[in-house]
Amino acid sequence: MSELATTALGDTVAFDLRGTGPAIVFVAGAGPYRAVDPTTTETAELAARRGVRTAVPDRLGRGESAAAGRIDLARELAALRAVIDAAGGSAVLVGHSSGCAIALAAAAAGLPVTGLVLFEAPFTLPGAQVRAWIGEFERLLDAGDLDGALAQYMRDMPPEWLDGARRDPSYRQIVDGVVSYRADGEALVWTGSAPWARLLRPIAAPVLTLVGAETFPGMAEAAAAVAAAAPRGDTGVVAGRNHIWDAAAMAELLVEFTLGSAR
Template sequence: MTDRLTTSRVTTARGDAVTYDLRGEGPGLVFVAGAGPFRAIDPITTETAERVSRQGVTTVVHDRLGRGDSPADGVLDLERELAALAAVIAVADRGTGRGAVLCGHSSGCTIALAAARVGLPVTGLVLWEAPLGDDAAATKEWIDEFERRLDAEDYVGATEQYMKDMPPEWLEGMRRSPDFAELARGSRSQRADGESLVRASAALEDGTLASVGVPVLATYGTSTFPEMPLSARKIVDAVPHGEVREVAGAFHSWEPVAMADVLARFVRDAVGR
């Protein structure tokens, strides 16, 4: 099978332009990044997409709105992000009508869950370390303050708020960059992450996550934070067709060789269903 790369751009129903990398032939797989990454700074996802595409899968890795080569103005909320996701699912589908599997990373997991819940053509979900350890009330309080700072154009403050419960060395690493102020502007693209985290947390508590009828594989790394296996189990317990699996990985990132094999097998099984 081929992993030949095509880089192109698709326009969403909302008029946003989304740049993506397309590889391979076969059933579709779309990677949904979490709160920070985009193609140019995410070699792990790129390598994984390359490896999966060699196993008979069409892979799409895109820059989310407001990141990398997908610049966007205005309020980048979850509805715009879902429109972008719908557009790249259509790219991965290649006109077959089969839709695509979504692979979410971190808060990208909750965007992927939102896509399935609103009826986008999703055939399955692979979720890597969904950060759903807090209850819905605490999650909403955290995001409300993040959005307050974002709306005030306090991008540094918004970044600090979004990252306040993450390992402190992550934020300190950003601060050491001479481009920190510009990096902090990337918080504009995290509104969709916040909204999807609030929705997913509430759906876990009120039982409505059961509306996700597609197969769900909730994964976490062999070396990870204690809440990640717990979050994976919470998701699987809430959906009709779920499985939990540990996959080689550390520091909130998967190991590309191991994850590629898991993804290729999951996509083939989804097509078989």
């Protein structure tokens, strides 16, 4: 049964909590939630058997974390803080895709983050291009054109991803969930608002940037740039392809990183 927590802004966030020990909280990117993301659930289960506590939430506006109105970055960070508190008061954040930007923003904002693991952060565009991309996405979102907003958000992703979503029987549900991407967009704009060294200066926790063994052009370079700019940064490769990690390999790495950060 899902755990529930109320955020400081009054939202209710649902999550799974497993294991005991230093905490890991997973931060999904645009789209995924527990019911459609078995890889993260498997990773959390494997890691929880090895001396850590794992929390896998549904982002606001997805799955069991129902939310109405403007779901912005402030609400998402409040939800993340509520999950961290429920997991023990501090945690390693594991960001996936645009969830990496949210995880970084959380650490920079002073949430109790003991470490950051960022898998395939999409930090491949200059800040001006990110602002233009997300600006048009938000314009379509505010106009109520959710189909257009989804297409705009996925503009630079492999075209078969959007084609596959449109053929999915749950396409309308996918489209309705695009309102939850606003927080991703705001976080991505923040990542392009200043040089990495300035953005990451407040983050004292160790930062590990990862890509899959079979990744997209530019991802490894972006990971290396973030790691180089972080006060305590490192980068690496984990088994994975098509923007998805291998659960067993990722669980092993996360346990080692989290237990090491807790010492």
